[in-house]
Amino acid sequence: MSTCRVFILTEHPLFAEGVETLLQEQPGLEVVGIGEVSPQTFARIQEMAPDVVVVGASGDEQESLVARVFQALPGLKVVALNLDDNRIYIHYRQMKVGRQVEDLVEAIRQPLEWGRPRPAAMRIFAIVQGQYGQRIVENIRTYGPKGWTVESWRPPADLPAMLDDPEAYLPLHVPPSDLILALGESPAVAQLIPDIVRRAGARAVIAPVDHSSWLPEGLIRQLEVRLNQMGVAAVFPRPFCSLTEDAYNVRHQRVAYSNPWIAEFARHFGRPVFRIRAANGIVQSVEVERDTACGCARFVAEHLVGQSIGEAVFQAGILHHHYPCLAGMAMEKVLGDTLLHVSGQLMRQAVEVEIAPLLPRAAYLVPEGRAAK
DSSP, X not given: OOOEEEEEEESOHHHHHHHHHHHHTSTTEEEEEEEOSSHHHHHXXXXXXXXXXXXXXXXXXXXHHHHHHHHHSTTOEEEEEETTTOOEEXXXXXXXXXXXXXXXXXXXXXXXXXXXXXXXXXXXXXXXXXXXXXXXXXXXXHHSOTTEEEEEEOOOTTOOSSOSOGGGGSOXXXXXXXXXXXXXSSHHHHTTHXXXXXXXXXXXXXXXXXXXXXXXXXXXXXXXXXXXXXXXXXXXXSSGGGOOSSEESOGGXXXXXXXXXXXXXXXXXXXOEEEEEEETTEEEEEXXXXXXXXXXHXXXXXXXXXXXXXXXXXXXXXXXXXXXXXXXXXXXXXXXXXXXXXXXXXXXXXXXXXXXXXXXXXXXXXXXXXXXX
């Protein structure tokens, strides 16, 4: 593994210390320097030519520092953390936004190729089985970009567990597609994916794992090998709402990927991302920057307005529970948790990172009058 050399630029010693400690624990990342804003520091940056400069600043100060770094070393990648709201900005040809510690580490690691042009339009072909998949398709059609087309197909209800001849069960017509969205609720449907990819001429596949019984590990490995041989990228987010623009899954199961079609989908649907505004201790508005594919994030956003910010994280968990999420309730050995609980955690975290700058930490971990369980 090649080492990514990182320089930390900030006027805030505690920020520098925290980032340095975090990066020291990450393999393949090396902090080669720390400096305050001064001509001497920019001269050091030019001399050392790091791969990434991490900027810790606030508001206008951040924009000014990023501009000065680019002036010193054009073409360098800059990862800037806004100290006012903890948003992470990646600057290189275009800009991406993140929120959490994982985003900071991934932003530093990620190759610069992400800055290439994004697909202007995308053709999605969804394999749908059950109300779960249909709800996802309808949500994507309603809230996806105007340049997307979404067609769907429902496989026969009498699919056998093992398909000796998949051709016999394929649709008569598969439209040309860029991305296949496999929303099956049985292993039999997953076995159709390679043939549908071939007929569609697709470039990528998203096959979420919201129930392990729908897509077992052994079948995932078989699909990975087959699709890789076809030159097609595939991701298997467990659960679906763990998908981001460059990775999927949670905790130690996190998997990085690089595919423009999947990344374009994940800019709009995947791990929930909100922009929350509050006044006088009350949530005034919640903008959904990235929805969950099933629409749960929009449901949570709508019902958080008017809530106390001290209760917002707790209420997000309750609202997620009330939404018809079909993530599995069986214990996942590799996670030590259920996918339903993981999905709820992702929703609460999305709210937590937004209200964190507004409250003392203890104020939203356990709402007043409610004992922690």
